[in-house]
Amino acid sequence: MNISWNHSLLKENTFGMDVSAACHVDYSTPEELTGFFASGRQFDLPKPFLHIGKGSNLLFTGDFPGTVFHSSIKYISRLSDADGRVRVEVGAGTDWDEFCLWCASNELWGPENLSGIPGETGAAAVQNIGAYGVEFKDIVTEVHCFDAVTCSIRTISKDDCRYGYRDSIFKQSAKGRYIVISAVFVLEKDGLPRLEYGHVRAAVENMSGDAHGRITPGLVRSAILGIRNSRLPDPSVTGNAGSFFKNPVVPRSMYEKVANYARSKYGPDYQVPHFDAGSGFIKIPAAWLIEQCGWKGYAEGNVGVYSKQPLVLINATGKALPSEIIVLEKKIIVSVLDRFGIELKPEVDHI
Ligand code: EPU
Secondary structure, eight states: OEEEEEEEOGGGOTTOOOOEEEEEEEEOSHHHHHHHHHHTGGGGSOSSEEEESSSOSEEOOSOEEEEEEEEOOOOEEEEEEETTEEEEEEETTSBHHHHHHHHHHTTOBSSGGGTTOOSBHHHHHHHTOEETTEEGGGTEEEEEEEETTTTEEEEEETGGGTOBTTBOGGGTTTTTTEEEEEEEEEEETTOOOOOOSTTHHHHHHTSOOSTTSOOOHHHHHHHHHHHHHHHSOOTTTSEEOSOSBOOOEEEHHHHHHHHHHHHHHHOTTOOOOOEEEETTEEEOOHHHHHHHTTOTTOEETTEEEOSSOTTOEEESSSOOOHHHHHHHHHHHHHHHHHHHSOOOOBSSEEO
């Protein structure tokens, strides 16, 4: 267990905010974590407590007055192999893309569409990460957690995790109670590629398959990494936290108003991009709404809106203050609300 005080978080948030935590705790095994809480040492640490992964989906709004926990539980372990299915357990501190790479290298289908998402496996389980038609919940079967109430490790089934769009029990009723230790996935040896989202099929078809012309998990992974690299900023170069806003899900009547606006502006055949979200609701890409309000490529001081994907706010100079991001966020929310009557909600956690 590594405990440090007045700890810089600069390297622990992909937005690159130069802030610090009053205290920082890093642990490497479940036993270390359990022993720590059983000993009562947590009562001596500053509150509140916050558990982070790679800090790739959060915005520190200032110095953190409490204790930041981080897991360095890193392993990928084959549990069983039967009937073409391989069960694999992955430690919470394992880099998510390292797991995706491991699957591709072992010709196992599962997380290939989620390749390249910055972050760690524990945070992926909390956030139900998703990209290119696949979500974490589609491949996980159970999550092992430390339960701070009973001070023991327990297994939570996928159903009990109550996964939704970037949502789970870990962000709702059980917030602050569980710390993810590991996640178990079922991977397929003869799985099928999932190519229906956007340009994924075209990107895969542009690549040559293996020696037999087959599409492999590695091929899909390469296609996905290619799409990501062409549209999303690399956080190791330009600070960002991925999609800053959620894609709003609105009643059909509201979508019709947006569609009417777009037809009056671009002509009667114009189609607003949208997806049926069921029960009379429609999901509209926030990127489209933000672009319509003229923000794409916008720059102000140290911050900006990424020129290839306006859903991503960037720390353009590497020197941005949290307040600059927040001012830009508010301006975007107000302009989308004024024009479309839709209130964007941040996807990035504000700490
Ligand atoms: N669009 C525009 N202008 C743009 C970019 C996109 O109008 O400049 C419209 C297009 O109509 C496009 C649509 O937005 O078809 C969707 O764009 P994209 O495929 O890039 O996906 P997204 O909805 O903007 C979501 C996730 C991303 C994930 C991608 C791909 C959310 C909040 N974001 O973005 O996740 O990588 O789909 O699956 O759901 C993240 O969570 O941090 C993240 C990057």
